[in-house]
Amino acid sequence: MSEDFINRRSIQWFPGHMAKTLRLIEADLKHVDVVLQLLDARIPFSSQNPEIQRLAEKKPCLYVLNKADLADPAVTAQWMAHFKRQGAGCVAVSSKSRGAAAAVRQQLEQELSWLIEKRARKGIQGASIRVMVVGIPNVGKSTFINCWAGTTRAKAADRPGVTRGKQWISVPGYELLDMPGVLWKKFDSLETATNLAFIGSIKDDILDIEELAMGLLSQIANMYPNRLCERYKLTEDQLALDAWDLLEAIGRKRGMLVSGGEVNTERAAIMVVDEFRASKWGRISLEKPAREVPEDA
Ligand SMILES: Nc1nc2c(ncn2[C@@H]2O[C@H](COP(=O)(O)OP(=O)(O)OP(=O)(O)O)[C@@H](O)[C@H]2O)c(=O)[nH]1
Numbered sequence: 142m143s144e145d146f147i148n149r150r151s152i153q154w155f156p157g158h159m160a161k162t163l164r165l166i167e168a169d170l171k172h173v174d175v176v177l178q179l180l181d182a183r184i185p186f187s188s189q190n191p192e193i194q195r196l197a198e199k200k201p202c203l204y205v206l207n208k209a210d211l212a213d214p215a216v217t218a219q220w221m222a223h224f225k226r227q228g229a230g231c232v233a234v235s236s237k238s239r240g241a242a243a244a245v246r247q248q249l250e251q252e253l254s255w256l257i258e259k260r261a262r263k264g265i266q267g268a269s270i271r272v273m274v275v276g277i278p279n280v281g282k283s284t285f286i287n288c289w290a291g292t293t294r295a296k297a298a299d300r301p302g303v304t305r306g307k308q309w310i311s312v313p314g315y316e317l318l319d320m321p322g323v324l325w326k327k328f329d330s331l332e333t334a335t336n337l338a339f340i341g342s343i344k345d346d347i348l349d350i351e352e353l354a355m356g357l358l359s360q361i362a363n364m365y366p367n368r369l370c371e372r373y374k375l376t377e378d379q380l381a382l383d384a385w386d387l388l389e390a391i392g393r394k395r396g397m398l399v400s401g402g403e404v405n406t407e408r409a410a411i412m413v414v415d416e417f418r419a420s421k422w423g424r425i426s427l428e429k430p431a432r433e434v435p436e437d438a
């Protein structure tokens with residue numbers, strides 16, 4: 142069910158500024174010391190853009206699982222272990238809380254200790270470390286930079302595609318490069334596109350909101366059934382309804398009716414998607430790391 146709206150609508154959102162950003166990332170890599178790749182802690186796999194990945198590989202790279210305040214902490218711990226096993230530097234933060242910048246800076250200084258020592262040996266201790274911040278739209282790149290700067294320097298808002306050009310921001314000891322978010326030129330995985338749509342990294346205008354809400358309800362009814370039951374006071378029988386009927390049942394519970402007593406399913410869908418994104422259903426992770434087989438198994 143969650144894939145239906147993708148099949149019907151074939152999601153495609155790759156405006157000109159995203160193509161330009163990929164070229165900018167490539168060109169600016171030689172001017173930075175490290176790449177911070179922000180991922181969404183609720184979908185650390187789906188939020189890894191392979192094209193960004195390919196470019197970032199040329200530099201030391203650190204993953205930041207942002208919006209960890211919205212994700213299931215137990216699953217985030219699994220993701221941290223997963224990245225560690227892969228030998229990748231990783232830190233989980235919430236850019237809405239003050240500690241995020243300090244946590245990332247500490248990890249960065251660990252990853253870049255060789256560079257810091259090399260600079261100290263050459264007597265260029267004062268040089269700032271240049272950091273490029275990249276990721277999908279709406280993952281919180283600009284918010285993270287503002288958190289580090291301690292003030293609003295980069296424009297940030299709760300929709301994808303806010304940052305349209307690159308912007309350097311200086312903080313003590315560092316130069317941070319904010320970049321626009323980049324999606325896929327063409328999605329090859331329906332699951333990835335679906336997950337990105339759920340968390341709001343794809344412009345909602347190009348999506349069918351009812352199909353989006355139905356997909357989300359089906360997925361959460363499987364993964365975290367109790368959360369839906371609690372939030373919408375649903376019985377087990379109601380939870381087992383198909384997604385359209387479930388959406389109607391939720392709309393009815395919330396009194397979202399039109400004349401004649403029918404449910405305004407569009408209003409219900411908007412409410413469902415908004416409530417998920419605002420974490421009204423509690424902390425939820427949509428993806429878990431694939432079970433890895435130990436090498437000696
Ligand atoms: N709960 C929570 N919200 C966050 C966090 N980081 C960012 N946000 C919110 O996510 C939304 C998007 O943040 P931005 O900083 O504009 O995201 P961006 O990655 O710069 O987006 P683009 O410029 O569009 O690529 C804003 O509403 C932020 O307040 C976080 O760690 N936790």
Ligand SMILES: [Mg+2]
Pocket residue numbers: 282283284296297303304320321322
């Ligand atoms: Mg931004």
